[in-house]
Amino acid sequence: MAPWSKPPEGVWKINVSGHSDAQLGSSAIGCLMRTRSGHFSCGYYGIVEHAHPVYVDLLAIYYGFKMADEEDARYIEVESESAAAVYLVNNPNQNVEYDDILLNIRRMKDMATPSCVLRYVERSSNLMAIRMSAYAFEKRASITRLNSCPSDFFQELAADWYFST
Template sequence: MDPTCCRCKLVEETDLHALILCPTVKLIWECFGVDVDDEWSGVHNMEEWARLVVKRSDQTEASKKFILLWAIWNERNHVLHGGEPNNPSTIVDNALKYLESFAGLMREKKGNHGGCIAATNQWSPPPEGSWKVNVDAAIFNEKGCGMGVVIRDHEGSVGKARVKQVRAQWEVNITEAKAAFLGLQMARQMGIESVILESDSLVLVTLLKTRKVENSNLGNVVQGILRLSEEFGSCAFSFVKRNGNKAAHSMAHYSPLDYSTRIWVASCPELIADIVSADFMSSFS
């Protein structure tokens, strides 16, 4: 891969250049109100940058800078894969809107209001008549990535399970989103009308709940999920901690690594079956 920066095409890209020093990135920070040459002169790497931000900023301001950093990295990947560059002010606005949406959902969770992102630590069965689609991603670095899906009814019985492993090296958030899309596709093919899509990716669930669609590779997949969700009579999005998503997690990491799609109907591999049984039993505790 060409090490030259994909945006300015002037120098070899480093993390510091990609996120702070690239002339195109400086314009983004300028829209945010930061003169990079003035505020962060003398910074040699991203660890120094992070320490400086934490030292000089209050919690709110630091959160904004870190979320903008994430948006800049997404923009870099968007351009790297052939996308048209977004306007700097649009990148800043979208990042701050996402942060506000996320903060609002976290306030709801803290206040235990209805419709919030649940912070459950174990799997729970869906209501009778509904199915729960648990999804997860696995990153195998240079070997590729995997997507796991386990679909269960209100009695904890598996309707379908699936693992898809590919050689593509997607970012974790994109792989999580692709796993979610795969899970909804399976549910639709089963003729399910009422579904709960559950993931341990808070980033993904927040984007889906707020219907946040960005002009990026991740945004394209999120948009596909939202469109597919409209084909169901009822489709809800649920966040669960990793401990409550073990079945899908194990499916995504299913070995041996085989670049193919493997599907189980009304069953699942023995290892996952043990997790499914434990999940259902723990739901009564």
């Protein structure tokens, strides 16, 4: 099991996750931005129309980059547990049906510094983003920006940072 990893000093870590639930007929995203010290800066979570799981993961990545752009954060690491979505963003010569969202993600990624990273991580390294998407299902909330950490997450966020590498 790989815990959350702290970003280098001066770099923001953005963890993103998407989840589709066919039984509920909806999908959800969750993303949060943190500092090396684990401080929650902001986030997004919410329910979206049911979509293919890869598209929902791309939507979560999109909101992660959107959040960085809104915060004028240029030194960022974005992590997702969707290897397929990360591959599609990082390999622009793929002929896929998600060109619209991929173009938007790549545009925002290019606005960050050249050292901006989008990478795949194991689920165990992305637990808080996964928890944020589950929270969206619990709250039945449309996509909402968070400017502070929900009180429901304080202890989990502290534990996630405490066990980080």
